Amino acid sequence: MPTPERTSLDEIVDAAARLLEAGGSPAVTMQAVAQAVGVKAPSLYKRVRDRDALLRLVGAAAADELARRLGAASDRLEDLLLTFRRFGRERPEAFRMLFTTAVDADRLAATSEPVLRAAEAAVGEEHALDAARLLTAWATGFVTMELAGAFRLGGDLDAAYRYGIAHLVGSLSPGQEPERPAQGS
Amino acid sequence: MPTPERTSLDEIVDAAARLLEAGGSPAVTMQAVAQAVGVKAPSLYKRVRDRDALLRLVGAAAADELARRLGAASDRLEDLLLTFRRFGRERPEAFRMLFTTAVDADRLAATSEPVLRAAEAAVGEEHALDAARLLTAWATGFVTMELAGAFRLGGDLDAAYRYGIAHLVGSLSPGQEPERPAQGS
DNA sequence: ACCTGAACACCGTTCAAGT
């Protein structure tokens, strides 16, 4: 006789993500997740292989959410980069999780696709990949260091981030690409 | 009657660092560390408050080692950035640990001081901090993404890294700094 | 078919007792 389902995979992943943000990865115990969704720990294993798989699902969901936000943003590089940082500040633990081997690399790569398209519009197809990598690497490092508290000297990180955006985006248009003689705007 | 010391804090931190690199942070159990230094787990608590403190010590040691390598490198920005990435590739787990809240932020900041000095030589005192942040953020993000397997499209990451260095360092000298009318080389 | 209590293995940590 089937017992009614008392939870779902989505609910479990959401609960795990909340616990992660509230107390870091040590706080996402199978018992805490189970309690959050109103079930006992062993029941989680009906939907999830083990704790590691659950954490990977949380990471994948975070990647999807970031991709969604970037997709919903304007296609200006500036807006994409601001959206990226905003996500990192809102969900620091999930952001960190993105760059752990635990997260599926394709899922993660999908995240930078909007940046790739915007970069293509800015510098042309041939150098779009280099430009996108430059921008995403910088933004990733900036937010990573910010969350780690690595920026000790001097204060206004908002301004520093905007400075970086202006500098980098500005550096992409002019004669930085050897092989092509300025053919776009 | 004093028992002779059978290990030391340094030995313990080294062993933990090796276990970390070999199997990630789950492999750094107190028992494994103890066995590696020839002692039983409870003895570790004579030198270390708990496992978390031990992991922080590993992170601090990694920060010091990175600072040492950067200090030993030439003071060309290019060499500093290449040294930085080499460290990340040699010790990926330690590198990741650097940007976890677990690592003392001052220790981490000391790491970027050589870059700050080299940046000052390149763009002048006034914009040295902005420039250093730009470069360290980019390098941090590049290596982080590389280690996470986030660079899916296209192959030569060595070349991509060199491209980034050339682009960024090149972008620092010219008219990027509004307030000063080209007074240096 | 999903749920649970009971059980097991493993780990971090404490502490009394050894030398």
Added chain:
DNA sequence: ACCTGAACACCGTTCAAGT
């Protein structure tokens, strides 16, 4: 003064038994 065995709490995971 450092070391250890024993013990405890906690967690991940399995499984037989419930509905």
